[in-house]
Amino acid sequence: MAVNFVLQVNNNRKSDYYGQQVARVHTLGTSTTEEVANKIQKNASVKRSDVKAVLDELADVIQEQLAEGFSVKLDGLGTFCPRIRAKYQEVTEQEPYDVENITSVGVLFRPERKKTSGGSIQTLMPERKLKRYENYVQQTKPQPEP
Numbered sequence: 001m002a003v004n005f006v007l008q009v010n011n012n013r014k015s016d017y018y019g020q021q022v023a024r025v026h027t028l029g030t031s032t033t034e035e036v037a038n039k040i041q042k043n044a045s046v047k048r049s050d051v052k053a054v055l056d057e058l059a060d061v062i063q064e065q066l067a068e069g070f071s072v073k074l075d076g077l078g079t080f081c082p083r084i085r086a087k088y089q090e091v092t093e094q095e096p097y098d099v100e101n102i103t104s105v106g107v108l109f110r111p112e113r114k115k116t117s118g119g120s121i122q123t124l125m126p127e128r129k130l131k132r133y134e135n136y137v138q139q140t141k142p143q144p145e146p
Contacts, residue, residue, distance in 0.1 A: 003125070004028065004133040026133040033059075066107060076112060076123060083108040 005023045012018060037052040044051070062080055065072045071081040087101040111122040 003129070004131050006133045078109055078111040078124065081108045081110065082106075 004026045006026045007021045008024045010017045010020050010022065033052060033055050037048045037055060040046070040051045041048040062072050066080060066082050069082065071079050073079040083106050084102050085104045085106075087103060089097055089101050091097050111124045113120040114123050
């Protein structure tokens with residue numbers, strides 16, 4: 001298991017890093033609930049339709065709990081938390097905080113961490129292997145027959 005990355009050039013002329021390259025994650029796609037349910041079915045004694053029903057209900061419950069103001073912690077996975085971004089404002093008794101300063105509302109996901117002798121690691125990504133995406137593509141392309 002490796003994290004694929006590509007190199008991207010900074011084309012922002014106003015940036016101090018203009019012209020420099022930076023590594024960016026390049027995913028191979030997105031696994032759907034259906035695909036996850038199929039994989040779980042292969043590893044458990046539960047039918048795919050039952051797994052899918054539980055995953056669909058899990059998504060609904062997480063949305064409901066977040067909307068009610070709760071965080072949701074799933075052991076082995078992490079914690080989903082409500083998140084807002086807002087502008088600073090000086091507040092006085094005469095001028096309370098203006099909610100118009102809240103610029104976005106969303107969800108923050110904090111992966112579970114496991115303590116190690118050298119600090120801590122995310123349980124979802126315990127391995128730190130990296131692979132250039134171009135190399136992955138070359139390795140997976142079918143070779144022409146001689």
